[in-house]
Amino acid sequence: MHAPTIVEVVAVERSTPIHTTVSFDYPAPALPGQFVMVWLPGVDEIPMSLSRTGVRKAMVARVRGDATAALCALQVGDRIGIRGPYGRPFAVTRRRNVAVGGGTGMAPLLPLVRHGPPGTHWDLIVGGATKAELLYLDWAAAAVSDEGLDVTLHTATEDGSAGTRGYPTAIVEALLAKGGIDEVFACGPELLMFGAFQSCERHDVPLQASMERFMKCGFGICDACALSGYLTCLDGPVFDRPALRLMQEFGHSQRNAAGLPQGI
């Protein structure tokens, strides 16, 4: 039923100075890359990726406008509405993968790396403006040591306060140039994903990228999330390289709530 289920917030955590992780119990099975529609009563209903996909689920936001501000201001015990999960998830079918995330784009990559098939190697690239804003870096570092995941951790900051100075796409390009990478998974600002796409095209490496477009229904009837003929909510949000290649709008334009194209 595409109607909100009311859940109570069970935990709120300041994951970085600018990112808030909100947890709630919602039993519907979900896979990394899928999203839910989150009803913030009296404010808005917005799509959010899941950063935890078990019965206890979580999402992470940064304040962009009213809805994300309300989400980040939630307190334990507050009631919100959840429907979904929706959309096509990431699919891990190869062994040596790169996962590249910028900002809240880390959300679906966390469960992706954590629940990937055993024997998968990950080069995980965490990008942000500053060291303090690198999301889930502590978790990634802990996972490498405690959970025994086969992860090589890379970081990129715009100010150079940690890891490579600049954008995480530079690391993607360097890894692909070195060779031995089977597939790339990307989530984050569109220009990050577009950069990753260009590297994957250059080196002919498969890519899955999680796209964001304005959403209303979330289940494929309203056309709000139209993306060059595809529906982001139904055909995506995770798209592979052949589909991305057909999207004239990828990296260039997105539609607002009226359906009017605007620059990225």
Add this chain to the structure above:
Amino acid sequence: MHTLPGDELPDELAGAVADPLLATTLGRLRLRNPIILASGFLGETGQSLVRCFAHGCGGVVTKSIGTLPRLGHANPTVVEVDGGLLNAIGLANPGMEHYRSELAAVRDAQVPGPIIGSIFGADPQEFSQLAKGMAAAGADALELNLSCPHVKGVGTEVGSDPRLVEQITAATTAAVSIPVFVKLSPNIADILPIAAAAVDGGAAGLTAINTVRGMAIDVRLRRPILSHGQGGLSGPAIRPVGVAAVFRIASHLQVPIMGVGGISCGADALEYLMAGAHAVQVGTALMDRGPLAFAHIATELRDFLRVEGFGKVSEVIGLAQGERP
């Protein structure tokens, strides 16, 4: 017609949507099958309309387009309820100036059926301007959405005032040479006087019905779910309302009717056709049956006609009128 990879219909469905048994006419419009996309579904962008043809529909109605871009209501704008869907999208649309380029993309794709441009406005002047825009952009016909709030009669819709309906229809038909259909709201005591007013104004045909006013309240949050409070109900719950409306109109007026409201399968489409509709529109069924809903409904309709020994789909139009109590 260009299609996205993977969008080609399986042979069985492809055969049905173009089966000569289903080929029909709607006034001057020729349809490969009588299953048409309803306004407000997948019609904000030209490329999505093209894709509906790839998925088997016989024609499309665009999203309702106004003069200026409108963001519509805040989310939640849709919520599923027992028997259907409630929505208060709030006539969000990119405005006619931009929409011309969307329709150009549909024209360029050389789709196998008519594009029916839906427009909404507040008065006859605005409707006739929009009609010219749609016609210039390449629409094969128009559908007037009269459920916009009527500025003078606060709280009521344009479509509940017979004089205004006649004036708007007359102004629009005078402005363009393509056929004009008028879409009727069920939120009125008797639909017939409005239907008659549209025909008096020169409408080539009618569409019935738009959504039925409704509301859903979340009891744990003690508030309406839609941000707008009230919304419009669509889906299976409103099918009897739509069938009754089409039956009543068809028994009094001699114009082609598009039946819409709660059609999810071939048998549902047949109810409307037998009530007197010449074609049907499908919207909410996309929720449960997905993008291939058109092709599945067309296949079920074709199979019924074969089994029952009909030679073409037009033979069933109005059959139930003979059984009038």
